[in-house]
Amino acid sequence: MGKVSELRSEAAEAKASRSIVILGATGSIGQSTAAIISGAKGAFTVAAVAGGRDPQALAKVARELGASFAALADPAGYKDLKEALSGTGIEAAAGPDSVVEAALHPSDMVMGAIAGTAGVAPTYAALSAGRTVALANKECLVCAGPAFMRQAAAMGTRLLPVDSEHNAIFQAMNDANLDSIEMITLTASGGPFRTWTAEEIAKATPEQALNHPNWSMGPKITVDSAGLMNKGLEVIEAHYLFGIEAARLDVLVHPQSVVHGLVHFTDGSVTAGMAAPDMKVPIAHCLSYPERINTAARRLDLAGVGSLTFERPDFERFPALRVALDALRAGQGLPTILNAANEIAVEAFLDKRISFHAIARLVEQACEQAQADGIARDPESVTEALEMDQLIRERTRASLAKGNVATLH
Ligand SMILES: NC(=O)C1=CN([C@@H]2O[C@H](COP(=O)(O)OP(=O)(O)OC[C@H]3O[C@@H](n4cnc5c(N)ncnc54)[C@H](OP(=O)(O)O)[C@@H]3O)[C@@H](O)[C@H]2O)C=CC1
Ligand SMILES: CC(=O)[C@@H](O)[C@H](O)COP(=O)(O)O
Numbered sequence: 546m547g548k549v550s551e552l553r554s555e556a557a558e559a560k561a562s563r564s565i566v567i568l569g570a571t572g573s574i575g576q577s578t579a580a581i582i583s584g585a586k587g588a589f590t591v592a593a594v595a596g597g598r599d600p601q602a603l604a605k606v607a608r609e610l611g612a613s614f615a616a617l618a619d620p621a622g623y624k625d626l627k628e629a630l631s632g633t634g635i636e637a638a639a640g641p642d643s644v645v646e647a648a649l650h651p652s653d654m655v656m657g658a659i660a661g662t663a664g665v666a667p668t669y670a671a672l673s674a675g676r677t678v679a680l681a682n683k684e685c686l687v688c689a690g691p692a693f694m695r696q697a698a699a700m701g702t703r704l705l706p707v708d709s710e711h712n713a714i715f716q717a718m719n720d721a722n723l724d725s726i727e728m729i730t731l732t733a734s735g736g737p738f739r740t741w742t743a744e745e746i747a748k749a750t751p752e753q754a755l756n757h758p759n760w761s762m763g764p765k766i767t768v769d770s771a772g773l774m775n776k777g778l779e780v781i782e783a784h785y786l787f788g789i790e791a792a793r794l795d796v797l798v799h800p801q802s803v804v805h806g807l808v809h810f811t812d813g814s815v816t817a818g819m820a821a822p823d824m825k826v827p828i829a830h831c832l833s834y835p836e837r838i839n840t841a842a843r844r845l846d847l848a849g850v851g852s853l854t855f856e857r858p859d860f861e862r863f864p865a866l867r868v869a870l871d872a873l874r875a876g877q878g879l880p881t882i883l884n885a886a887n888e889i890a891v892e893a894f895l896d897k898r899i900s901f902h903a904i905a906r907l908v909e910q911a912c913e914q915a916q917a918d919g920i921a922r923d924p925e926s927v928t929e930a931l932e933m934d935q936l937i938r939e940r941t942r943a944s945l946a947k948g949n950v951a952t953l954h
């Protein structure tokens with residue numbers, strides 16, 4: 546290490562460490578967060594960790610990071626968690642309320658990395674308590690974007706984007722005035738089915754959908770990526786996060802996943818946010834924001850990558866992207882409805898109850914039926930968004946139970 550880096554790292558250690566709560570600590574983002582924290586010697590402490598259903602994995606990360614509180618959403622795991630933490634001094638708790646309790650533990654920053662809508666209540670609790678939130682859990686914004694952004698503004702707290710595209714765009718925007726931005730482009734890898742025919746995609750198995758070419762992620766987001774639904778969710782996320790209307794948000798397929806986002810300014814300048822495809826990059830950026838830390842995240846080797854290519858998304862083969870963009874343009878709470886139906890559809894696909902192409906059909910059907918039945922409306926609060934979410938889940942499950950074979954297989 547050179548003299549300057551030595552001095553910088555000593556200075557970082559001398560500064561008070563930043564305390565972090567990790568929601569979703571046992572998942573893909575949670576584990577990358579833990580790796581950054583462990584590697585950043587003394588820059589961070591961990592106040593609390595929360596997980597879903599795996600008491601052993603949660604106890605392990607709590608011990609490794611020296612957390613003082615560990616919360617498991619599944620109440621049935623309490624005994625195992627307590628046992629696994631005995632003698633450590635780490636307090637164990639279980640049940641959905643304990644996850645909110647973890648989110649509210651005194652801290653400087655909360656990493657929101659729970660998968661799916663389960664993350665909405667605890668993440669919103671952290672925001673409402675004035676915590677800076679590093680947000681990976683895009684479903685928070687798709688389900689209840691306006692309420693989250695209003696609350697962040699009211700509390701004067703920051704929502705820092707962890708999602709790679711949004712983090713790249715946030716960095717490329719560099720606090721520019723929105724009037725100086727003509728367009729924002731989010732890139733999509735194209736997923737494992739980028740070159741497949743529509744017929745092949747329709748019959749894809751969960752194993753094939755889970756085989757992402759560039760990123761190692763949890764199952765729900767990996768399936769979303771395979772159908773480009775992830776990109777649709779991300780356009781909705783960007784709309785709320787950056788306050789930019791749908792017409793100024795664009796998607797390009799970029800199989801190398803090196804350019805994560807582009808900001809096009811009104812004078813023709815374009816700033817690209819680039820990095821090797823490693824979530825440790827945006828995670829480290831958020832954890833240390835507005836400073837920067839040294840990390841062992843992958844470095845970008847452009848000569849090694851060779852060429853960067855871009856293509857327009859194919860809405861015929863990937864209808865989920867069209868369905869999501871339509872939902873954003875239509876408003877009336879359709880992003881909330883889309884998000885809820887999608888979670889049920891992805892679950893059913895992973896359980897091999899429906900085919901891959903049925904995911905987008907089921908989601909579109911849920912949106913159309915909600916409009917036809919007059920129940921589609923913008924939720925005015927997180928509570929209303931979660932009520933709508935529950936209702937749509939029930940309706941989507943009922944559609945599945947009817948077992949309309951033409952639609953689902
Ligand atoms: N992975 C990635 O590279 C990226 C992820 N994201 C977003 O980040 C979020 C997390 O994704 P990812 O890490 O891949 O997902 P994973 O499935 O790998 O991890 C999900 C985490 O959430 C926990 N969890 C599930 N339900 C609950 C609950 N009710 N209460 C508390 N914790 C719960 C899981 O615990 P357990 O293991 O015990 O079930 C696990 O720790 C998603 O919203 C995703 O879209 C965004 C960009 C990139
Ligand atoms: C790493 C990340 O941010 C994911 O959301 C990623 O974007 C998924 O890859 P796709 O571009 O294939 O959706």
Ligand SMILES: [Mn+2]
Pocket residue numbers: 708709710779
């Ligand atoms: Mn992303």
